[in-house]
Amino acid sequence: MSFLFGVKHGMRISMCSFLTRGFRTSSLNWTDKASKFGSNKNIGSKIGDEKLLEEIVNSDDTSATSDILDTRMLRRMYGEQIQEFDANMKKMLELKFKEEIPKVKSYNEAHGIDALQRMKVNPVANDNLLFSYFISVGILEKAVSLYLNSKEPTEFQKRLLALMTGYLSTIAKGDQGSGRTFGLIIAALNLKRNKRRGEGINSLILVKSTDNVIQYRKFIKGIISKMDIPSNVQADIPAVAQFLYRSTDEEELKQQITLGKFPTPHILVSTPQRLLDLLSTRGMDFIKIANLSAIFVDDFDCMVDPETYIDTKRQLPIVQLLSYVVKLQDYRRSHNEPHPQLVFTVSNLCTDQLKCQIRDEMQWFDWDRYADIGLYNGATDLPSRKGIATNIGVSCVLVNPYISGESKNGSKFKVQLFDMTPFQYGNFPEYWKNKIFRCPHGNDGYYRKVRNVKKSRMTSEVREMSTKILIYGFNKLVKKVDGLKNEKILVVFPDDVSDKTVLALLNKSKIRAKLYNPSEDSTFFLEADSNEQSSILLIHSGSLTSLTFNGLRNIVVLGLNTIRDCNEFITLAGRLRYNPSGLVPAAFYPPFGETSKGPVQCRIYILHEQPDFEFVERNFLERAFIRSGLVQQFSAVGVSESGFDRKRYDEEFKSDYEFHSQS
Numbered sequence: 001m002s003f004l005f006g007v008k009h010g011m012r013i014s015m016c017s018f019l020t021r022g023f024r025t026s027s028l029n030w031t032d033k034a035s036k037f038g039s040n041k042n043i044g045s046k047i048g049d050e051k052l053l054e055e056i057v058n059s060d061d062t063s064a065t066s067d068i069l070d071t072r073m074l075r076r077m078y079g080e081q082i083q084e085f086d087a088n089m090k091k092m093l094e095l096k097f098k099e100e101i102p103k104v105k106s107y108n109e110a111h112g113i114d115a116l117q118r119m120k121v122n123p124v125a126n127d128n129l130l131f132s133y134f135i136s137v138g139i140l141e142k143a144v145s146l147y148l149n150s151k152e153p154t155e156f157q158k159r160l161l162a163l164m165t166g167y168l169s170t171i172a173k174g175d176q177g178s179g180r181t182f183g184l185i186i187a188a189l190n191l192k193r194n195k196r197r198g199e200g201i202n203s204l205i206l207v208k209s210t211d212n213v214i215q216y217r218k219f220i221k222g223i224i225s226k227m228d229i230p231s232n233v234q235a236d237i238p239a240v241a242q243f244l245y246r247s248t249d250e251e252e253l254k255q256q257i258t259l260g261k262f263p264t265p266h267i268l269v270s271t272p273q274r275l276l277d278l279l280s281t282r283g284m285d286f287i288k289i290a291n292l293s294a295i296f297v298d299d300f301d302c303m304v305d306p307e308t309y310i311d312t313k314r315q316l317p318i319v320q321l322l323s324y325v326v327k328l329q330d331y332r333r334s335h336n337e338p339h340p341q342l343v344f345t346v347s348n349l350c351t352d353q354l355k356c357q358i359r360d361e362m363q364w365f366d367w368d369r370y371a372d373i374g375l376y377n378g379a380t381d382l383p384s385r386k387g388i389a390t391n392i393g394v395s396c397v398l399v400n401p402y403i404s405g406e407s408k409n410g411s412k413f414k415v416q417l418f419d420m421t422p423f424q425y426g427n428f429p430e431y432w433k434n435k436i437f438r439c440p441h442g443n444d445g446y447y448r449k450v451r452n453v454k455k456s457r458m459t460s461e462v463r464e465m466s467t468k469i470l471i472y473g474f475n476k477l478v479k480k481v482d483g484l485k486n487e488k489i490l491v492v493f494p495d496d497v498s499d500k501t502v503l504a505l506l507n508k509s510k511i512r513a514k515l516y517n518p519s520e521d522s523t524f525f526l527e528a529d530s531n532e533q534s535s536i537l538l539i540h541s542g543s544l545t546s547l548t549f550n551g552l553r554n555i556v557v558l559g560l561n562t563i564r565d566c567n568e569f570i571t572l573a574g575r576l577r578y579n580p581s582g583l584v585p586a587a588f589y590p591p592f593g594e595t596s597k598g599p600v601q602c603r604i605y606i607l608h609e610q611p612d613f614e615f616v617e618r619n620f621l622e623r624a625f626i627r628s629g630l631v632q633q634f635s636a637v638g639v640s641e642s643g644f645d646r647k648r649y650d651e652e653f654k655s656d657y658e659f660h661s662q663s
């Protein structure tokens with residue numbers, strides 16, 4: 001408590017209040033400003049006194065600078081402090097709630113109408129809804145249409161933007177590549193701030209990783225660059241959006257100075273961890289998130305446990321942060337404005353278990369003003385739609401290492417490749433359900449345990465050898481498979497394998513490869529191949545969530561440790577974008593059980609060492625292939641594995657407690 005309130009209140013408040021007095025932007029919000037520019041009225045540029053600010057930051061107190069630099073120590077202390085803070089906060093909240101409840105009630109009574117009737121635009125009544133139906137600021141609508149080269153929102157965006165017009169909250173299910181990220185960006189840019197909320201950051205957008213924040217920065221700057229506003233105002237981006245992520249000390253300090261200079265951006269994009277760091281080191285008066293209009297969380301289900309969601313012993317950073325931020329809204333509320341809108345996006349595999357947990361355990365949402373996007377199934381129902389687009393094919397290639405004695409120079413390490421025997425899904429929903437929900441020792445949790453035990457038994461030499469086998473396999477695959485020759489490929493490897501090791505092994509095999517850089521590689525797969533450039537882009541599996549690679553058609557996965565569960569499999573497949581615009585048409589996600597007959601246009605090759613490919617690994621893949629919508633399979637190398645005993649495999653994973661057909 002003392003850490004957050006005592007120390008922070010002393011010096012920081014004085015600095016912050018000075019900053020807001022001295023550098024406060026006009027009380028108009030940015031969308032108002034933009035409209036004025038659109039009508040060619042110059043409202044004046046931002047007041048800026050760099051030197052004075054620098055002095056204030058420097059003289060803030062020396063401990064503040066060391067606070068910032070010695071963040072590791074602070075992060076360690078953070079856990080205890082937040083608990084103490086939380087307990088005190090609860091007491092204050094209880095008192096505050098007593099005063100505030102009549103106001104909240106009166107708001108709900110005054111607006112006692114059905115949630116869906118609050119929407120000003122009906123997203124299904126008209127097939128030709130354009131951005132102009134939802135975006136009230138002309139200059140923003142033009143910029144979005146120019147940037148996306150389209151005037152039409154996607155189906156997902158229509159639903160989301162319609163809910164925004166009714167100030168509704170949602171947990172929105174969406175297909176991979178359906179425009180979820182842009183939906184959130186447009187909603188946040190367009191969201192006007194009610195003056196009664198007072199000053200503060202308008203929207204908070206939380207995303208999983210640093211790479212995601214950098215991608216948001218690129219998209220938002222891209223939209224702003226299309227606005228027809230004077231060039232001196234273009235430099236004002238920090239007043240519109242700011243971006244927080246863990247980085248070098250220098251970059252982190254830069255982020256803080258910008259936030260000190262522009263304390264109330266229209267949008268703040270951050271990873272949960274970085275925001276928690278800053279809240280613990282700089283306090284909530286530095287980050288003005290006490291009266292937000294909206295909180296957006298992109299890919300919420302990728303930030304929690306894929307099986308148990310938020311029901312875990314350890315409180316996950318996103319859960320910890322949301323609980324804190326939402327409480328803060330109520331604690332600080334001295335106006336009669338409603339609860340901030342909460343918008344989470346999730347994948348279309350998400351079950352209603354997540355929603356139930358949030359409803360029963362978290363006081364985040366105002367459920368009177370909530371509406372779903374997408375169909376929520378019960379915990380043991382099949383998903384309503386396919387999770388992987390029907391133009392994607394998947395192949396599992398088994399890599400068998402051996403020592404050849406035929407070379408002139410003696411024995412040589414070589415590999416053979418085999419296609420795994422494809423799975424036969426059949427046409428029976430009961431079979432699929434048994435596989436997904438009733439398969440004994442077949443769930444993702446069990447599989448993960450088996451893989452962890454296997455990994456813990458491997459020495460570092462064996463681990464390195466395993467990577468070497470897969471790189472040899474990759475090299476052979478590229479030479480052997482026509483569809484991969486001279487193609488650009490995204491190679492994904494497990495988070496616990498060093499990128500240097502993979503890069504060194506590829507270079508040794510004379511394969512030109514480069515590591516993914518979020519600032520420059522989003523168009524890697526659209527650029528024409530040249531002899532000097534690499535055609536292989538390398539990325540850790542943990543970095544994939546939400547990244548868009550326009551024009552990506554081939555992914556090679558180095559080992560099953562790269563895909564730890566079905567969600568990760570869907571996220572991985574969702575990076576494939578046949579369409580250069582980066583959108584995946586909704587028609588590629590038909591109902592779950594529909595047989596996919598379309599051509600395979602994008603491919604995933606999963607490489608795995610044959611000696612390590614046992615029934616449990618095979619079963620994991622079968623479950624993932626079924627659960628993600630009976631994905632199309634294809635043969636990559638044309639040589640089938642031998643010795644697979646299907647009968648024994650089926651027996652091993654048969655349940656004595658099964659789903660049966662109703663007929």
Ligand SMILES: Nc1ncnc2c1ncn2[C@@H]1O[C@H](COP(=O)(O)OP(=O)(O)OP(=O)(O)O)[C@@H](O)[C@H]1O
Pocket residue numbers: 148149150152153154157174175176177178179180181182183545546547548550574581582583584
């Ligand atoms: N309405 C639209 N019209 C045309 N293109 C669009 C539209 N919305 C988004 N896009 C393009 O589609 C691509 C994917 O969009 P976006 O990243 O929002 O999808 P997503 O559902 O968030 O994908 P992911 O599966 O990566 O989370 C982007 O590169 C964007 O340029």
